[in-house]
Amino acid sequence: MIEVETQLARVLAETRPLSSETVPLSAAHGRVIAETVTSRYALPPWTNSAMDGYAVRSADVATASTDVPVTLEVVADLPAGASADPALSPGQAARIMTGAPVPADADAIVPVEATDGGERRVSVTAPAAAGAHIRSAGEDRQPGDALVSAGARAGAEVLSALASAGYGTIAVARRPRLAVIATGSELVAPGEPLDRGQIPDSNSLLISSLAVEHGAALVDVVRVSDDVDDLDAALRRLSDRCDVIVLTGGVSMGAYDPVKELLSPGGQVRFEKVAMQPGKPQGFGRLGEPWVGTGTPGPLVFGLPGNPVSAWVSFLVFVRPCLRALQAASLVEDPRLSARAETGWRTPPGRRQYLPARIRLTDAGVLVAPAAARGSGSHLVGSLADANGYAIVDASVERVHEGDTVQVVPLVSDVGARL
Amino acid sequence: MIEVETQLARVLAETRPLSSETVPLSAAHGRVIAETVTSRYALPPWTNSAMDGYAVRSADVATASTDVPVTLEVVADLPAGASADPALSPGQAARIMTGAPVPADADAIVPVEATDGGERRVSVTAPAAAGAHIRSAGEDRQPGDALVSAGARAGAEVLSALASAGYGTIAVARRPRLAVIATGSELVAPGEPLDRGQIPDSNSLLISSLAVEHGAALVDVVRVSDDVDDLDAALRRLSDRCDVIVLTGGVSMGAYDPVKELLSPGGQVRFEKVAMQPGKPQGFGRLGEPWVGTGTPGPLVFGLPGNPVSAWVSFLVFVRPCLRALQAASLVEDPRLSARAETGWRTPPGRRQYLPARIRLTDAGVLVAPAAARGSGSHLVGSLADANGYAIVDASVERVHEGDTVQVVPLVSDVGARL
Structure with a gap:
């Protein structure tokens, strides 16, 4: 043997x-990424607003309060997708929606909740520190930063990151x-x-x-x-x-x-x-x-x-x-976990046992029990319906006792699951 | 709020x-079983041999040994799939392959390794106790025994058990x-x-x-x-x-x-x-x-x-x-696990935090860290590529410290994974 x-x-x-092949992202779902991918864009690509509100010069609103609001002139309206970069002189603001690029002249966002929501003039009732509610271009990733490693499985989250980083297609195994x-x-x-x-x-x-x-x-x-x-x-x-x-x-x-x-x-x-x-x-x-x-x-x-x-x-x-x-996946063999046997069972002499098992992740640790009510026969196909993994018992062990520590491998499909 | x-x-x-629909088993892969399924057949359906060897009357070979073998007449040959139930008189045996039905007159299997492998007469060199190497009909499941619960996801193992239990089609959501x-x-x-x-x-x-x-x-x-x-x-x-x-x-x-x-x-x-x-x-x-x-x-x-x-x-x-x-799945909400924070992070005041996280199952327990290198912004799409689950932090918590216990939910797809 x-x-x-x-x-x-x-x-x-x-x-x-x-070999690998390049496919649209939607066709890459569940497949293995064939090359290490870096971000093409800065993420986010534009310095943008984290709130619906007003882009301001923070110095203008430093003294703003409910009692003594500061009134600014609204010189632009920036919905999401706006490409404009309106100039803001002191005393001026731009209405801005979440995700819209922040004008170069502004250094803070006042949330709409801290204003009267005005469209031509806005009354600001709270100060905004420099940088407030602004997401800087590249704070998540800079162009060229690592994004996804070769060998990763492309679940929904990986595809979403690839799309955001500038990819429409991707090389997969x-x-x-x-x-x-x-x-x-x-x-x-x-x-x-x-x-x-x-x-x-x-x-x-x-x-x-x-x-x-x-x-x-x-x-x-x-x-x-x-x-x-x-x-x-x-x-x-x-x-x-x-x-x-x-x-x-x-x-x-x-x-x-x-x-x-x-x-x-x-x-x-x-x-x-x-x-x-x-x-x-x-x-x-x-x-x-x-x-x-x-x-x-x-x-x-x-x-x-x-x-x-x-x-x-x-x-x-x-x-x-x-x-x-x-598929050149980075995960070739599943990690094993240590589990505590909930019941005992017999093991064969001289051969390593692979036993269909019921594995439970609990706050008290990982627990394992045989999937079959009756022992470990290789013909017990009914027991497979109850298995969510398998236990591995060394050839030297003749019997697993309740409470013994046993190695287990939880059963996951590669397509989707990534624990 | x-x-x-x-x-x-x-x-x-x-x-x-x-509603549910009935589909061939191969089309049910990954879907949710719509009704609790019992076994149509006994599993195994026939009392059968667990080894390649000879079906014998155990009394005939009770004294067999290497020194004093017992010789039996081979009156039948039973490959897998054989439907015959040959009569065995005392002193007679049937050659039998793994999985073939055991003749009603036999009560033990002598493995081929304990014989000379003869085709017309066989020399047996070891005794076989009554029941040896015999799998009894129904020892895994009896007809009518529970097999798969309504709401279970049909992975490969469930489909295999359903096929064995007599189903060619199954009702799925x-x-x-x-x-x-x-x-x-x-x-x-x-x-x-x-x-x-x-x-x-x-x-x-x-x-x-x-x-x-x-x-x-x-x-x-x-x-x-x-x-x-x-x-x-x-x-x-x-x-x-x-x-x-x-x-x-x-x-x-x-x-x-x-x-x-x-x-x-x-x-x-x-x-x-x-x-x-x-x-x-x-x-x-x-x-x-x-x-x-x-x-x-x-x-x-x-x-x-x-x-x-x-x-x-x-x-x-x-x-x-x-x-x-x-889909009437039995699992509606994912179980939460307790994990130990590998690093600290900030949480928002007054709202429960759901943080994309990197969860590791280790022999030292479950560990968790934020997926994003830089905090927890809702725009950090790049960090999703690194997440394999999320952490849940109570609204009352203002900061998670290294070593704190945190609830986590590992990310799995329903189609295939069943931990």
């Missing part, structure tokens, strides 16, 4: 970042083109009636949905029998169009494991036993001839075990970092 | 859940149809050159992207000037096609605030001062005639302030719970 880290290092060593092939003669489409021995194909949905949550563009999602010819045909059809193909099932010790039977002999895809539970049998490699043309770099291929929890863990531990690395 | 809770209660009181109207004569399209006084329209991207991250279907995203006729025309065009219209800008005390000018007189949309910073001016209501036909319930309308940070906070505090309630 090899360690998880060894297998992951093999995956990442084979993973080359995809190309989405990994990904196909899912679920293998198994026992599989039928979800919702179809079952004969004895058949089960619904849940892995197609699981893996394709996870892939989308991590930025992939789905090329196809197919289900094939345990006949190697079916698998071979699917690979021939898909290999030229994919960056990644994820197979589920058919990778273990059985007599009818088509993935291993078809892909092991050429040596392009290696099958390993990894010291983890679930997820021990893992296939990974890069597909070549006869599935792709000579000289063409073929897609990365993952052969994940077919049990649902095994496929889920294997995706999160191996495929997810690969998808992130293909 | 009214309290945040008062305004939110008004919003939620006016928000009626949308209809997506809220939402339009964004950014108002302001100073706004130009992102990437267009700026004249003095102009700024790029970032709110269109911000609000539309946030809406998508929280399950909305975008009807349109438009930008209008501060001319009320422009706004009126946009509302007439969009009102019949939307469940929600989110306006930004034009809601405060200014002389050119078209949203307030157009929508305040009829009383359908109320404009309040809310005791929060930023986000004090808030408009909310339900649009009626003349924008929608008689007797038709019009869309909910939010009039958010136009400063970018104000619009962002207002969306998260008022629009997000509304979108979730429209």
Whole structure:
């Protein structure tokens, strides 16, 4: 058996970042920014008013009070979007709305609430210090200041900052083109009636949905029998169009494991036993001839075990970092948190456990419990519905006791969430 | 001024859940499950083998050892998907693959590793206790057992559990149809050159992207000037096609605030001062005639302030719970966590502060710092790129000191993330 880290290092060593493409900001939502972005503009671009009110010379209103107001002549009206820069002589003011550029001759804003709101003459009832209610050009960012780092995921906030900083388009990583092939003669489409021995194909949905949550563009999602010819045909059809193909099932010790039977002999895809539970049998490699043309770099291929929890863990531990690395995301592996076990559970001897878990962030710290009411079987697909992360327990641990400290990884999708 | 809770209660009181619709599981990804779902099948549906090996009568192999193996006749071969239930007499076994149904006459599985792998006769070198390596039908879920609660968001894991439990389609909440109207004569399209006084329209991207991250279907995203006729025309065009219209800008005390000018007189949309910073001016209501036909319930309308940070906070505090309630999501308001301030910052007097923040989950607990290097201005759009949540500071607090405990809300998108 090899360690998880060894297998992951093999995956990442084979993973080359995809090219980038420049798209309108609205099309960049959820994608990975491909280059470090600096601000094109000063933010804000113009020294502007933080309030609706009057732009004044602060010296003019230094003595203003409710008892002894100061009256100024209103010589201009500056709504938002106004381009004017009216000259203000002593004793003069300009009515100004929030966001409008402050005239060069003014050095303070008197809020409308401290005036009589006059349109030709205004009575000011409070002083305004130099700089009051003025936002200086560039106080948030100067042109050339760092704004967004390469590898950041573009959520709503990043897009909004990019727009403000002068960008209409942005370079983002190309989405990994990904196909899912679920293998198994026992599989039928979800919702179809079952004969004895058949089960619904849940892995197609699981893996394709996870892939989308991590930025992939789905090329196809197919289900094939345990006949190697079916698998071979699917690979021939898909290999030229994919960056990644994820197979589920058919990778273990059985007599009818088509993935291993078809892909092991050429040596392009290696099958390993990894010291983890679930997820021990893992296939990974890069597909070549006869599935792709000579000289063409073929897609990365993952052969994940077919049990649902095994496929889920294997995706999160191996495929997810690969998808992130293909997109050159700054986050490749999720940070782990220390959590306190709310109940105890058994762990397998000699292999690191990845347990679907219910993680709670509380004021008393992070708490964790198994998602499944009954233990940790790799077939407990129902328990996945209750999982919002997984626990990681060292191979040396034989049993987790209530109150023990355990490492956990909360489950987030990359598209949107950024904790 | 009214309290945040008062305004939110008004919003939620006016928000009626949308109807549901039944869609294929693959189309339900990221949507909210509309009814509590029980398992149609037992999970697993068949008592099946957890290993590749041989189905045996445990009594037959009770004495098996490496020194004195037990030899059994192999009378059947059961790959995954096999429907056969071969009779096994004493001394007989069936070769069986992981996931294949266990014959009724067998009560244990001998893993292939504990045999010679024979195809007609098999030599067994270890005993197997009754029940060994057998997964019993229904041990994860019995038919009728609870599987997914109404209001849950359908991530990959939920979809996978639903498929396994017998569902091909599922009832989900209809997506809220939402339009964004950014108002302001100073706004130009992102990437267009700026004249003095102009700024790029970032709110269109911000609000539309946030809406998508929280399950909305975008009807349109438009930008209008501060001319009320422009706004009126946009509302007439969009009102019949939307469940929600989110306006930004034009809601405060200014002389050119078209949203307030157009929508305040009829009383359908109320404009309040809310005791929060930023986000004090808030408009909310339900649009009626003349924008929608008689007797038709019009869309909910939010009039958010136009400063970018104000619009962002207002969306998260008022629009997000509304979108979730429209989808009848079980999570309406995000849980707050206690965090320790990594640095101090100033807070406004008399209003609750919502500060864009950088939140870090660490083994030493949750830490928080302002996203902006320079204070907390509502115009600091650049700082949004660095925010992954916000801090909430009580109105009574005048200054947060390093080490103080502060409430924070991490930023997650609803579509995918479920912590």
